[in-house]
Amino acid sequence: MTGLIAAAVVFVAIHLFVSGTRLRDAIVARIGQGPYMGLFSLASLASLVWMGFAYGAAHRGPDPVWWSATPATKWIQLVVTFAAFLLIVPGLLTPNPTSVRQEATLEKPDAVSGVLRITRHPFLAGVALWAAGHMLVNGDLASLILFGALFVLALFGPASIDAKRKRALGSAWDGFAAQTSAAPFAAIAQGRQSLKLGEIGWWRLAIAVAVWGALVVAHPYLFGVSPLPGG
Numbered sequence: 001m002t003g004l005i006a007a008a009v010v011f012v013a014i015h016l017f018v019s020g021t022r023l024r025d026a027i028v029a030r031i032g033q034g035p036y037m038g039l040f041s042l043a044s045l046a047s048l049v050w051m052g053f054a055y056g057a058a059h060r061g062p063d064p065v066w067w068s069a070t071p072a073t074k075w076i077q078l079v080v081t082f083a084a085f086l087l088i089v090p091g092l093l094t095p096n097p098t099s100v101r102q103e104a105t106l107e108k109p110d111a112v113s114g115v116l117r118i119t120r121h122p123f124l125a126g127v128a129l130w131a132a133g134h135m136l137v138n139g140d141l142a143s144l145i146l147f148g149a150l151f152v153l154a155l156f157g158p159a160s161i162d163a164k165r166k167r168a169l170g171s172a173w174d175g176f177a178a179q180t181s182a183a184p185f186a187a188i189a190q191g192r193q194s195l196k197l198g199e200i201g202w203w204r205l206a207i208a209v210a211v212w213g214a215l216v217v218a219h220p221y222l223f224g225v226s227p228l229p230g231g
Contacts, residue, residue: 001061004054004142008149011047014040015153020160025167037100051146058142067139071229078227080133082212084126087184089208090115090200091122097169097176098161099123106172112179114199117188120180121158128154137227158182 018024019040028036069077094114097105098121105111115122131151135144162182165173181187188195220226 001058001063001141001145004051004058004145007047007051007054008145011044011051012149012153014043014047016156016160020157020162020164022167024164051149055142055146058145059140063140063142065140066144069137073137074227074229077133077137078216080129080136081227082209084129084133085208085212086205087115087119087122087126087129089126089211090204091126093201093204093207094122096120096122097173098158098165103165103169106169106176111176112193113196114201114204116180117193117195117199119182119184119186120176121161121182122184124154124157125184127151 018027024036031039094116095102095105095108096116097103097111119125128151131147131154134147135151138144138147159182162173162177166177179187179193181190181193185195187193215222216227
């Protein structure tokens, strides 16, 4: 369990305390953007793989369980993860100035469109929902550490990204941020934005539904447990 905790701490720390901070700016100034991105990607992948192997090892040892899945919580988890993929997939397939190397999107007249009207961080919002859904049905310590780390990163990562973009893009970022929100539907609720579901694109939503359905079906074969009630 110690290895899993260490891996989770490293994975979260390099994203929250390096990626969007002035430490990142200092490193980039010293070695350049390209080498930094390469090293950061390598560190992220290495810590993620470490966390995955440590999670498997933790499951084979003493792993306290505080709650288990029930038919009701499995239904809730299915709905939550379905909503998560409706954010994750369109988020990945929509040009977004918060994404890596997509800052130029701000120059387009339709920079705020589709899923970005709901949140400027759709991928991370979806990951937060996905992680929360998995914690609901996995009450063992190892799972809470794994999915909890991803939940914390997805919850606090947007603030780090926003700060990094503001330093780099200045007033152009301020205009984009004024029209959008990190929290889903907040800008819409505040009257700063309107919901236009048609802009998201039916094909993006169709891919999201297909990916969610495929993972539900494949889950027992990939992870040894069915997410379906009664499974």
